[in-house]
Amino acid sequence: MAGSDGFVGVFDSGVGGISVLRALVDELPHEDFRFFGDSANAPYGEKTEGQVLDLSREIVERFLSEGAKAIVIACNTATSAAAATLRSEHRDVPIVGIEPALKPAALALPHGRVLVMATEVTLRLDKYHELARTWEGECEVVPVPCPGLAARIERGDLDAPDLALMLQKLVGPYAAGADAVVLGCTHYPFVRRQIARVVGPGVRFFDGGEGTARQLRARLADEGLLAERSRRGSVTFASSLDTPGELELYRRFFECAEA
Ligand code: DGL
Numbered sequence: 244m245a246g247s248d249g250f251v252g253v254f255d256s257g258v259g260g261i262s263v264l265r266a267l268v269d270e271l272p273h274e275d276f277r278f279f280g281d282s283a284n285a286p287y288g289e290k291t292e293g294q295v296l297d298l299s300r301e302i303v304e305r306f307l308s309e310g311a312k313a314i315v316i317a318c319n320t321a322t323s324a325a326a327a328t329l330r331s332e333h334r335d336v337p338i339v340g341i342e343p344a345l346k347p348a349a350l351a352l353p354h355g356r357v358l359v360m361a362t363e364v365t366l367r368l369d370k371y372h373e374l375a376r377t378w379e380g381e382c383e384v385v386p387v388p389c390p391g392l393a394a395r396i397e398r399g400d401l402d403a404p405d406l407a408l409m410l411q412k413l414v415g416p417y418a419a420g421a422d423a424v425v426l427g428c429t430h431y432p433f434v435r436r437q438i439a440r441v442v443g444p445g446v447r448f449f450d451g452g453e454g455t456a457r458q459l460r461a462r463l464a465d466e467g468l469l470a471e472r473s474r475r476g477s478v479t480f481a482s483s484l485d486t487p488g489e490l491e492l493y494r495r496f497f498e499c500a501e502a
Pocket of ligand 1: 255256257259260285286287288289317318319320321362365393394427428429430
C-alpha cells in the first residue's frame with residue numbers, strides 16, 4: 244500500500260467530479276490529487292449497474308497500479324453501483340464515495356419539501372432508497388430524475404437557452420413549494436444558478452462535496468496517510484476523451500467551481 248506521499252485518485256464519469264475536487268483541494272491543500280474524467284463513457288447515469296461497476300473498477304485499478312494511497316469516487320452514480328464491491332476488493336485502501344446530501348437538507352429544513360435531483364441509476368438503486376427511508380420522516384423527499392442533464396453539462400456552454408429549457412422541463416413540474424434542492428449528481432453544482440431560476444428565490448441548495456472532503460480527511464488521518472503540512476499539494480487532470488479541448492474544459496470547470 245502507498246504511504247503518505249502517495250496521491251489521491253479522484254474520478255467521475257466526466258467533468259462533474261471537478262465540483263468535488265474543488266472541495267477536496269480546499270479541505271486538504273497539502274495533498275496531491277489526480278483527477279480522471281471518463282468523459283468518453285459519460286453519462287454513467289444511463290448505463291446498467293454492471294457497466295458502471297466495470298468502468299469504475301478499471302479506473303480504480305489503474306490508480307492503484309500508479310501508486311494511489313486513497314480513492315475518491317466523485318460520482319453519486321458510481322458510488323451507488325460500485326463502492327461496496329470495490330471496497331471489498333481493496334480492503335487496505337481508503338475508498339471514499341459520495342451520496343446525495345439529504346441528511347444536511349433534512350436537518351436544516353424539518354418538514355420541508357426537499358427535491359433530490361439525481362441520475363436515473365442513483366435513484367433506482369438500494370443505496371438511495373435506504374437514504375430516503377432514513378430521512379422521509381423528517382421532511383418530504385421528492386426524487387427528481389434528470390436524464391440527459393449530466394451529458395448536456397459535459398458539453399459546456401452552461402448559459403445557453405437549450406439548457407435553461409431542459410432544466411425547466413426536468414425540475415419545473417416539482418418546483419412548487421420546494422424548500423431545498425439536493426444536487427445528487429456531481430455535475431449539477433455547475434448549473435446551481437440556472438436551477439435557482441427554475442425553483443425561485445429562497446430555496447436552499449445542498450451538495451455532497453464538502454462532506455466527502457471531510458470524510459477523506461478523517462480516513463487519511465485514521466490510516467496515518469495525511470501528507471506533511473509543510474508541503475504544497477498539486478492537482479493534475481486526465482480524461483478518457485482524447486480531444487484537444489477536453490483538459491482545457493476540465494481546468495475551466497475547476498477554476499469556476501464554487502468553494
Ligand atoms: N456525476 C455523476 C453523478 O454524480 C454521474 C453523471 C453521469 O455520468 O450520468 O451521479
